[in-house]
Each structure stands twice: as C-alpha cells, then as structure tokens.
Amino acid sequence: MEQMEEALFMERIKVGVIFGGRSAEHEVSIASAKALIDSLDRRKYEPVPMGIDLNGWWHIDADPARMIESGGKVKALPGRPLKETLPTPSGRSLADRFACTGNGHSRVDVIFPLIHGTYGEDGTLQGLLEMAGLPYVGAGVLGSAVGMDKWCQKLVLSAADIPVVDFVAFRHADYVGHEEEIEKRILEKLHFPLFVKPSNSGSSKGISKVKTAEELRLAIVDALSYDRRIVVEQGLSARELETAVLGNDTPKASRVGEVLPLREWYDFEAKYSEGGMRLAVPADIDSSLEARIQELAIRAFTVTDTFGMARIDFFLDRETGRLCLNEINTIPGFTAMSVYSKLWAASGIPYGKLVDRLIELALERHQTKEPVFLREISHGNH
Numbered sequence: 001m002e003q004m005e006e007a008l009f010m011e012r013i014k015v016g017v018i019f020g021g022r023s024a025e026h027e028v029s030i031a032s033a034k035a036l037i038d039s040l041d042r043r044k045y046e047p048v049p050m051g052i053d054l055n056g057w058w059h060i061d062a063d064p065a066r067m068i069e070s071g072g073k074v075k076a077l078p079g080r081p082l083k084e085t086l087p088t089p090s091g092r093s094l095a096d097r098f099a100c101t102g103n104g105h106s107r108v109d110v111i112f113p114l115i116h117g118t119y120g121e122d123g124t125l126q127g128l129l130e131m132a133g134l135p136y137v138g139a140g141v142l143g144s145a146v147g148m149d150k151w152c153q154k155l156v157l158s159a160a161d162i163p164v165v166d167f168v169a170f171r172h173a174d175y176v177g178h179e180e181e182i183e184k185r186i187l188e189k190l191h192f193p194l195f196v197k198p199s200n201s202g203s204s205k206g207i208s209k210v211k212t213a214e215e216l217r218l219a220i221v222d223a224l225s226y227d228r229r230i231v232v233e234q235g236l237s238a239r240e241l242e243t244a245v246l247g248n249d250t251p252k253a254s255r256v257g258e259v260l261p262l263r264e265w266y267d268f269e270a271k272y273s274e275g276g277m278r279l280a281v282p283a284d285i286d287s288s289l290e291a292r293i294q295e296l297a298i299r300a301f302t303v304t305d306t307f308g309m310a311r312i313d314f315f316l317d318r319e320t321g322r323l324c325l326n327e328i329n330t331i332p333g334f335t336a337m338s339v340y341s342k343l344w345a346a347s348g349i350p351y352g353k354l355v356d357r358l359i360e361l362a363l364e365r366h367q368t369k370e371p372v373f374l375r376e377i378s379h380g381n382h
Helices: 002-010 026-039 064-069 094-098 124-132 141-148 150-159 179-189 213-224 268-272 287-303 339-345 351-369 372-378
Strands: 013-020 045-052 058-060 110-113 167-171 194-198 208-210 229-234 238-247 257-261 277-280 308-317 323-329
Touching (some): 013 026, 110 124, 110 351, 150 287, 238 351, 308 339, 339 351
Antiparallel strands (some): 167 229
16 A cells, blocks of 8 residues: 555656745745645645745745745745755756755656746746746746736737727836926826836836826836836726636636726735725626627737736726726736636636646647757657
8 A cells, every 4th residue: 555655656746836036026926836835736746845035046845834924035944954045057957957856856847937027927937947948837938028018018919909008108218317208298198097017017016006297207216116117008997807818729718807906996905905806706797798808818818929827907998998908917826816716716617627727738838849859859869
C-alpha cells in the first residue's frame, strides 16, 4: 500500500506558483497564491511556492500565509533560510533555475504565474519563462504586454473595430514643461468627470476620478508616480459588465456579471475591501446584449493573442446605451471569491475544475508552440 501511494505521488504534476513581485499589487498577488495553493488537489499536484519580495529576491518554498501575516514581507518555511534565492548565474540553462521543488532535485512541470501588475502581468515574467522553455498558465509575452498597457490596448482594439472609451494619452516627456497645453488638449476632447490612469498599472492603483481642472493636474502627477505613460479617459455614467474567457485557440466566454460597487466608483478599496462591491451574476441584461459582450470578449482575446485566461471588462453607458470594452486583465484576481472564479462558477465550472483546466491549457499550448527546428534538435535530428 505504501509503495502504491509513493508511486501515485511521484506522478503528481509539480506546479510552480510564482507570486508577490515588485508591483503595487504585491499583497493581492499573495492572496491569490494562497487561495490557489490551498485548493490544489494533492493527489494530482505538488505545489512549489515561489515568492518574490518587493526587492526582487526569489524565495523558494516561501509561505503565502506567513507573507500575508507579515504585511507582504517574505518569510521562509520553518527550517529554511529567509533568503533562499535562485542560484547565481552560471553556465547552466535558464530552465535549471526552476529546478526547485522542496528537495531541490526535480524540475517543476508547469508554472502558474500569479503576479498581478508590473513585472508579472506585463510580459516580462512570461518572457523569462519562454526563455526557460517552461509551460505556464495564461497569456504569452504579446498578450500580456498589450493587456497591461492601456494605451497600446486601446489602439489595438480600436484597429479591430472593438469600441473603447474615448481617451487622450501622453508621455511624461510630453507633459513636463507643456502642462497647460496637454491639459487644454484633454479638455478639448473630453469633459468632466474624467479618469486619469497610469498606462501600466492594475487594481485601480494610481487611478483618480477628477471633476475639476485643479484636480486634473494633481491626478496626472499622481499617475506619473506609477508610470511614464498616462491615459485620461472620459468618465461615463455606466454599468460595469464583465465576462471571463477560458481557452487557447478556441476560447469560450462565461456568463456576464455586473459589478455593483458600494463606493462612488470601482477603486482599489471597492475591489478588495469587505463589502466594497457586489457581483450580480448573471447580470440583469437581455440575451442579445450578453451574446454581444461574449462575442466582443472572444474577439479581443484573439486579436491580442491572449491564451489561457482573461477577465474582460465592459462599460454600458446608461445615457446612450453604447457598449465599450474597458480593459483586458490577463492575470485577474484568482481566489475562489474573485470575479473571474465566480463568473465561471456561475457558468458551471467550479474553482477546482477551473484550476485543472488552466493547467491543462498551459501544457497543451507548450506542446504545440515549439518551433520545428527546436523539436528536431531535441530529438537528435541535427
């Protein structure tokens, strides 16, 4: 019996869960990782926690629960050093850096990246994993980068005839020394209220709702502390409708839900504070509108070359009835209570099965995307 159990555990898929990171969403990422690791079926999977602290140090077997307790500071598991990082670079391949299960002797089979925001959701981590030749959950480099950069995303979606909110975008270099000129250009195209956003940020970090010219300049300065590229969007009196997409080349969209923030707008506090929002799923909309949202979501997922998962958010203008795609989130919050998970639960895929499917999709994509010449080399056909 012991031998059978040992054989069973030897066949488990080793899942490297990367979380934390040098991001304004560091703590949100830790919560997502804790939920995922706690939910993994130990008969199928061996989780390998890989925490990255705010200084960029990698900590193998870092405990997400203890990171949460310490306010985001990495704590190693009992009996392990506080700063067990990846080895100093040597002549070994990058893939060897990920040979980091509990005993350090076996390579992970698949990576589940759960770093929200910069250095995790923007294509940088995905590029590292591509170089390492490792399967990983979610979008690749292109989809991640486009999904993260609001300015670039709006340009790509507009070119694909997907409606977006009216906006003005500019760089830090454009603004400094030309503040009045840029602000005039904004107010010639848009009207109050406005939303000022860093082009690369998430969870509403650095985003401000502004109603006056005085507030506009302060909001731009604040957003510039998060990113050198800024997007100013037209504020709308709108319903916030969201769908979750799952798949690779033939993605499917979940039922549509409606976010009902209990604050003035859906800011960071509304997203992550107890009682800050309510999700109505399915949303109280007619079937034709739901189908339209699902169709646009799948088209956006495809045109941005996204894989695995994404939560795609829409605005429905209460005054005009115009539907606009707000943004694509390629690594959405991933606890069982997160919007992405709730949307799929309401569509018949509970959290545990959702995790299974995402891992399957990662492994499937990895097997089919390797270039022919690399396959020949790996099989000795030089």
